């Protein structure tokens with residue numbers, strides 16, 4: 180794996196079908212860190228991931244890896260450098276878990292069903308996501324959470340420097356969600372993850388970017404960003420931020436919602 184880059188989003192706007200989905204967004208995902216993109220439904224998190232993944236192009240502005248614009252890479256080289264897991268990614272083919280994870284190596288030219296070192300590689304990623312026991316299970320027999328973990332193992336197998344994850348803890352039970360985010364955080368990728376769960380964002384992210392209606396509202400460490408005022412303003416949540424009794428990291432304690440007048 181090459182060294183993880185810093186991702187720069189520079190004055191990016193994205194418009195489609197006459198609608199502005201992102202409006203003059205500037206933010207950074209620091210190298211080797213886990214950056215969480217948070218914000219209410221429809222605030223532009225998936226759009227941001229799709230632009231960094233190069234699935235769509237910004238209408239204005241640019242996105243860079245270590246200062247180099249993302250469109251400067253050939254498609255195959257970019258696929259080696261950046262692995263992405265979509266929110267509703269699925270596969271039509273009824274592959275086994277081992278084969279799906281092996282698909283991650285395709286940008287490197289080896290594909291699945293190949294030699295012993297590839298099997299070892301796949302085993303390592305199955306272990307990291309605690310799905311070794313599912314190795315020979317076929318896709319259609321997997322639960323939502325098992326599919327999600329398989330997709331992340333596939334992204335690990337891509338041996339890229341950047342991981343883009345759209346709601347990676349979707350479908351996961353609490354322990355599986357914690358294990359997945361811990362594995363991602365410890366993976367030494369530059370990670371950008373769209374997250375809904377504020378407790379997970381507070382616990383695992385090094386850096387947070389907050390979106391509302393396609394605009395950046397705040398950016399910084401969880402300590403800097405997660406405040407009672409911000410959660411009331413952006414989400415309409417009545418919440419307290421208290422230090423975690425063991426780690427000291429901020430913890431979001433939701434008490435209810437606030438009235439319209441406070442938003």
Ligand SMILES: Nc1ncnc2c1ncn2[C@@H]1O[C@H](COP(=O)(O)OP(=O)(O)OP(=O)(O)O)[C@@H](O)[C@H]1O
Pocket residue numbers: 195196198200218219220221222223224225226227373
């Ligand atoms: N092709 C499109 N044309 C018009 N509007 C779109 C299009 N695609 C997405 N949108 C709108 O853009 C906004 C941002 O969508 P996006 O999926 O990026 O939000 P999100 O923050 O990921 O939402 P969620 O948390 O619900 O997944 C939403 O209001 C969505 O309805």
